[in-house]
Amino acid sequence: MRARVARARELQRARFVALGARTMRTNADCSGRILEEIATPDAEGVALLRQAAEALHLSARGFHRTLRVARTLADLDGAETVGRMHVAEALSYRGETLRQANAA
């Protein structure tokens, strides 16, 4: 597991160095502008994210947070672009789904 984590972090480091963002080390440090550049999902992912943003009332911050986690999931998979799967999993880690299950 540690090896997978290290590989994902190495991907991120190389990407940020290539973009000239020296202060960033992990996806969590990533600023909005660069995030849009590196983590814009494919068409299906975008569609899902837009739909979820509507349904869950995601704020702009929540939107970016989801993208950030989705980028990490793609990194763990070694995928070049963020796919629908990654967006879906990232959304599942947000609190809303959990809390709705609790309320029921």
Next chain:
Amino acid sequence: MYGQISTLAFVGIEARPVEVQVRITPGQTALVIVGLPDKAVAESRERVRNALHAIGLGMPYRHVTVNLAPADLPKEGSQFDLPIVLAMMVAMAAIAPDAIAGYAAIGELALDGSIRTVPGALPAAIGANAMGKGLICPAACGSEAAWAGEDVDILAAPHLLSLVNHFKGHQLLARPKPVVDRDTASLPDLRDVKGQESARRVLEVAAAGGHNLLMIGPPGAGKSMLAARLPSILPSLSAEEMLEVSMVHSLAGELMGGKLLSERPFRAPHHSASMAALVGGGTRPRPGEVSLAHLGVARRAAPAARDRRDGHRTRQPSRRVPFAHPARRRHEPMQVRLRRSRHELQAGSALRRRLPGAHLRAASRPHRSADRGAGAVGRRPRAAGANRRKRGGAGASGAGA
């Protein structure tokens, strides 16, 4: 009858250059220290007197003035003993002025003339290097200071006499070797966790992307156990990160045996820790728990039971934690995986309404409204309208799903 040497004062993790000037003039016999010394610096008068006596040098029967310049920067701690005594020895012609001109010095003196360890040797060595000088430091701090760089001249002396002998060329001090604390055996392993596949997956994601994590579950579900095992799947610190983390720990006086940390820190402050303990501060600003967890993991248990003020301080994790003091304003590094956990409340909303956590959750999760107590909304009247709107929205989405 004049001597001077450089030293460093710490403002946060930054080391500011300070010059110690000593002048011996005719007049009433006294040793006076000026330049905003705190109590520990003022008391160095006795340690300096005794240390000089111990190596066979008496205090001159003259008026000795010690000035710590710049005079408006407060000087704190005991690390000024050594520069004061060295400048004094130059003024007394016991050491040649050019012998120490290329050095800054930090260290505390014992009454027998030995040099005791002080916190902050690594930032001091980096600060000294920035001034284009070497560093004279206590022997116990040598291996820590040596991390500042290959080309930084470090003199790590156990005793005042060994320094004098070094300058006279009788017995040269060797450059200390940098040491890393490679102690991975003590880290709890994720293998101890049975099952919990989804929790392990989330831990892996948080570790890979450096994301924050909120764990919710009943007592005994394994939240703390999982949290304690997060550092074991984080990659080791790079050389640059090691320096960064160790600088903070050095200032807090937590580096053991002058070794640098190679593993990421895991901090789990007790849930009753004060705000100052968490974010640092005080009249002598010191790094708090969140700074000590820089590039590592900070565990905040049960924020629901916490005072809302410090909940907010760590609510939005940031790279730097600001703390203001009337006299100065500093930003300490704070780049942590904030790992909060909260016991799920089994009791009904009557209990929940009384808990201050109702605010906290409301504030930390602006878009959560499903189970917020009415009491909390009542106490936040301005948010109430917005919440009602959102609640309607959440209801609609719930119906849609």
